[in-house]
Amino acid sequence: MTTPLDVEAIRKDFPLLEREIHGRRIVFLDSGASSLPPTQVTSAMTRYYESTHANVHRGVYATAEEATARYEAARVGVGRFLGTSAGADEVVFTKNCTESFNLLAKSWGAANLTSHDAVVLTEMEHHANIVPWQQLQQQVGFELRFIPVGDDYQLDLGDLDRLLEGAKLLSVTAMSNVLGTINPLKHLAARAHGAGALIAVDGAQSVPHLPTDVVGDDLDFLCFSAHKLYGPTGIGVLWAKAEHLAAMPAFLGGGGMIKDVRLDGFTAADGTQRFEAGTPPIAEAIGIHAAVDYLQGIGIEAVREHEQALTTYAFEALEAAFGDEVRIHGPGDGPGRGGVLSLTMGDIHAHDLAQVLDQVGVCVRPGHHCAKPLMRRFGLNATARASFGIYNDRDDVDVLVEGLADASRLFG
Amino acid sequence: MADLEELYREIILDHYRSPRNRGELPPPAHRVEGFNPLCGDEIVLSLLVEDDVVADVKIAGSGCSISQSSASLMSAAVKGKSVAEARKLVATFKQMMSIHEATLDDATEEPEPINLRALGELAALQGVVKFPVRIKCATLSWNTLTQGLDELGA
Ligand SMILES: Cc1ncc(COP(=O)(O)O)c(C=O)c1O
Numbered sequence: 001m002t003t004p005l006d007v008e009a010i011r012k013d014f015p016l017l018e019r020e021i022h023g024r025r026i027v028f029l030d031s032g033a034s035s036l037p038p039t040q041v042t043s044a045m046t047r048y049y050e051s052t053h054a055n056v057h058r059g060v061y062a063t064a065e066e067a068t069a070r071y072e073a074a075r076v077g078v079g080r081f082l083g084t085s086a087g088a089d090e091v092v093f094t095k096n097c098t099e100s101f102n103l104l105a106k107s108w109g110a111a112n113l114t115s116h117d118a119v120v121l122t123e124m125e126h127h128a129n130i131v132p133w134q135q136l137q138q139q140v141g142f143e144l145r146f147i148p149v150g151d152d153y154q155l156d157l158g159d160l161d162r163l164l165e166g167a168k169l170l171s172v173t174a175m176s177n178v179l180g181t182i183n184p185l186k187h188l189a190a191r192a193h194g195a196g197a198l199i200a201v202d203g204a205q206s207v208p209h210l211p212t213d214v215v216g217d218d219l220d221f222l223c224f225s226a227h228k229l230y231g232p233t234g235i236g237v238l239w240a241k242a243e244h245l246a247a248m249p250a251f252l253g254g255g256g257m258i259k260d261v262r263l264d265g266f267t268a269a270d271g272t273q274r275f276e277a278g279t280p281p282i283a284e285a286i287g288i289h290a291a292v293d294y295l296q297g298i299g300i301e302a303v304r305e306h307e308q309a310l311t312t313y314a315f316e317a318l319e320a321a322f323g324d325e326v327r328i329h330g331p332g333d334g335p336g337r338g339g340v341l342s343l344t345m346g347d348i349h350a351h352d353l354a355q356v357l358d359q360v361g362v363c364v365r366p367g368h369h370c371a372k373p374l375m376r377r378f379g380l381n382a383t384a385r386a387s388f389g390i391y392n393d394r395d396d397v398d399v400l401v402e403g404l405a406d407a408s409r410l411f412g
Numbered sequence: 413m414a415d416l417e418e419l420y421r422e423i424i425l426d427h428y429r430s431p432r433n434r435g436e437l438p439p440p441a442h443r444v445e446g447f448n449p450l451c452g453d454e455i456v457l458s459l460l461v462e463d464d465v466v467a468d469v470k471i472a473g474s475g476c477s478i479s480q481s482s483a484s485l486m487s488a489a490v491k492g493k494s495v496a497e498a499r500k501l502v503a504t505f506k507q508m509m510s511i512h513e514a515t516l517d518d519a520t521e522e523p524e525p526i527n528l529r530a531l532g533e534l535a536a537l538q539g540v541v542k543f544p545v546r547i548k549c550a551t552l553s554w555n556t557l558t559q560g561l562d563e564l565g566a
Contacts, residue, residue, distance in 0.1 A: 022415075351453075351476035351549065352420075359416050368452045375452070381474050382452045410420060411477070 004302040007393045013038035013294075014391050024361030027399045032177055032205060032340050032387030033365045034227045037291070041231055044290035045283045056282055057256060057273070071282050074289035075272065081292035081300075082222065082239055083213035089242040092275045093235055093285055097204045098128040100223035100238035101171075103275060104200060105132035107248045108221075108240075109169075115141035118167040120197070122147040122155055122183075123377055124176045127370045128223075129202045133171070147172070149377055153179045153331045157191075164195035171221075172199070174206030178369045178385070179330035180311075180340035182210065186217045193218065198244070204228055208389075209307055209338050211300045220244055226284065230390070231291035235284035238275070245272065252277040298390065307339040307388045314341060314386070314397045321401045325408065329383055339388030342369075345404060348411045350382035356410060357384070357403040364400075418539035419546070420477065427481035432488045435470045442564050445473075446556030448548050453479040455553050459560040464495050471553065478537075478546050483553035485534050490557065495566045502554050504530055508538060509547050 011017050014036045019026045028036060054064035056071045072088065079087015094100045109132075113119065119133055123146050137144055145163045150156040155172075164170065170192040175182050185201060192199040200221035203212060207222075208229040214222055222239040226232055240248075250257050250268040254277040259267040268274045295303065315333040318326050322345070329342040343364075345353055350366035357364055365385045368375045375381070386400055436443070437458035446455040453475030460468040469491050471483045486505075490498040504527060528535045540550045 349474075349476035349480075351478070351546070355419070355543065355546070356416065367450065381454070382476075410416070411425070 005298065005306040005390060007306070007391065010038075010298070011391050013040060015039060017391060021361040021363075022359055024399075027360075027362040027396045029386040029388065029392065029396060029400060030363045030365050031208070031228065031389030031392075032385060034233070035208060035230045035389050036391065037230055037232060037287070038294055040294045041287050041290045045232060045287045048283050048286045053283070055279055067282060070289075071280065071285050074285040077289040077292055078237060079239070081212070081296060082207070083211075083215050084239075086242060087239075089271055090239055090245065092238040092240065092245070092272045093280055094238055094275075095234060095281070096227070096236035097202065097223045097225040098132075098236070100236050101128050101200075101202070102132045103238050103251045104171075104221055104223065104240075105136045107251045107275070108244065109133070109136045110140070111247075111249050112168055113140050113142045116166075118143040118145055118165075120145045120147060120163050120167045120170045120192075122172050123149040124155070124179060124181065124371065124374045125171075125173055126177055126202060126204065127372070128204070129171055129173060129200075130373070146373075149179075149181075149374065153181050153329075154336075155181075155183055160191055161195070164192060164197055167192075167195060167197045170197050170199045171202070173202040173204075174212075175210065175338045175340075176330070176371075176374070177205045177340060178342050178371045178374055178383070180337040180342070181331055182206070182336055182338055185219065189218045189220075205338065205340065208295070210304055214239060226288040226291060229288065229291050230294060232284045232287035235281040235288055237288070242271075245275070246270075248275075250274050250277075254278045256280070295390075303390055306390065307392075308335070310388050310392060310394070310397065311337065311339045311341070313394055314388075314400070317397050317401050318343075318404075321405065322408070326404060329378060329380065341386045342383035343386060343404075344380070344383055345407060346412070348407055350384040352411060353384040353404070353407050356407040357400070360399055360403040360406065362386075362396075362400055362403045415539075415542055419543055421536040421539060423485075423533055423536040424477060424481040427484040428477040431471065431480060431484040433470050433484065433491065434472070436472050437468055437470050441468065441470075442560055444556050444560040444563065446552050446559070448475070448479065448552050450545075450548065453549055453552055455479065455483055455556050457483075457553065457556045457560055459557070459564070461495060461561070461564050461566045464566065466490050466493055466495060466498050469557075475552070476546075476549055478540060479549040479552050482537055482550045485537065486553050486557065489532065489534055495561060498557070499561065501530070501534075502558055505534060505537075505554055506551060508535070509541060509551055 054067040056068040075091040076087040148156045189199045198220040203224040207224045225236040257277040331337040354366035441458045441460040444457045454473040456472040458470040469487045
């Protein structure tokens with residue numbers, strides 16, 4: 001296979017891939033839900049626990065200073081991966097992408113939105129970029145507007161000027177976790193800014209699979225999770241332009257996020273620390289740092305090229321084996337989509353498909369993928385989603401096809 | 413694929429392909445909705461209870477073969493039964509669905525023997541216990557039935 005990645009070598013970094021499921025080699029096609037961590041990530045975290053562990057921003061002894069330095073270095077490393085040299089002042093560590101959006105809504109949103117304002121979302125958002133805004137809306141009473149999704153699985157931007165009129169924020173996913181649609185961030189940022197709004201981006205699916213350029217695309221906020229980025233669970237990122245962070249009130253309260261506490265009140269810390277109350281996920285920060293270093297070592301452009309080629313192969317293989325019997329809900333093959341294939345096969349329910357696939361070792365995700373408004377828009381109850389990562393290859397697609405053929409026989 | 417064949421027994425596939433008591437009943441039948449938020453299975457149960465008897469029951473909604481066939485099997489099993497009998501069947505069915513977890517918990521107590529004969533065709537769903545994630549699919553309609561009976565004060 002002509003691929004810019006040496007998948008065989010990469011697979012050696014992922015011990016979980018040596019597992020067998022029901023006597024078959026595991027075929028992991030669920031990186032969209034959570035990717036596997038390479039040993040480079042897990043051993044960086046283990047090394048930290050075994051040689052350095054101490055609380056950060058507190059002690060003066062050597063390991064505490066080392067832990068603090070490494071925790072802070074993770075911000076810089078992550079920032080660089082996102083295309084900015086300002087990570088130290090712009091990368092806030094959270095629990096996950098969902099918490100990043102909650103931080104954004106509860107801090108920036110609560111401080112900037114009134115009942116006369118509007119926030120624009122899209123019909124293809126994950127619940128993480130819908131519910132926090134709805135919760136805030138219940139308290140504040142602003143208007144929520146949604147960019148519709150066309151029958152071509154693309155955002156319908158025909159009415160965008162009207163939707164953005166008087167809006168303070170456009171919050172949009174970079175890549176749909178159901179359809180695989182890649183949205184034109186640079187264009188959307190320019191349109192939002194032209195209308196006087198800021199732009200927030202859900203990078204949960206894009207940051208691990210596509211080059212990210214927060215500066216070049218002129219973004220204001222970006223949210224994502226480490227566990228879809230070959231990093232650990234328990235840590236996510238809110239990247240925000242430093243000028244926005246400087247104007248945002250604290251989120252959770254407690255230790256670590258203050259400059260001073262008196263009996264009659266407190267003064268919040270400056271910078272990223274204002275948004276990190278309590279002991280942060282230190283080992284996980286070292287883990288996400290190792291993950292972005294690992295991806296940078298491979299090259300995110302090469303990752304994208306590899307996954308695009310694999311997606312093309314999957315489109316062809318599915319078409320050849322099943323024709324119309326299998327539907328891929330999302331844009332056709334090409335540069336406008338990522339390696340996320342939401343599948344349905346005839347009337348077979350996604351749960352049943354996933355069950356039969358499990359029998360041949362294939363891990364896919366059945367369900368509504370936390371995007372119920374989008375599923376409703378397309379009249380879908382559930383799909384079986386196969387999603388690609390750096391360790392997948394054509395053999396994996398072939399086993400997927402084999403499993404789908406089993407399902408067709410069983411339920412057909 | 414031995415386990416799979418145990419899960420997808422012929423009776424189950426038959427009830428999935430040709431569900432019994434499909435549809436909705438007009439008022440005064442009671443309408444209850446059940447959701448399995450994990451996978452998006454939906455059951456709409458129409459329940460007509462007259463003189464302490466489940467006089468009629470219909471099932472609408474959509475979902476996987478296990479949730480839909482279980483609902484179909486349930487509707488056939490409880491229709492015409494007294495409320496007390498229907499509730500007893502729910503208990504026996506749920507007991508069958510929990511036996512796996514009980515044996516996993518290295519239970520020192522022997523689980524009570526299940527009266528599989530009382531379950532009739534429903535015993536075909538026994539294979540589900542080997543697939544813990546699917547137990548919720550199988551019990552969805554039964555929990556919805558319990559909810560409906562409770563709401564009716566029956
Ligand atoms: C597009 C998108 N946004 C947000 C999330 C939420 O991520 P997390 O559950 O890690 O907070 C996900 C993951 O499911 C996602 O795919």
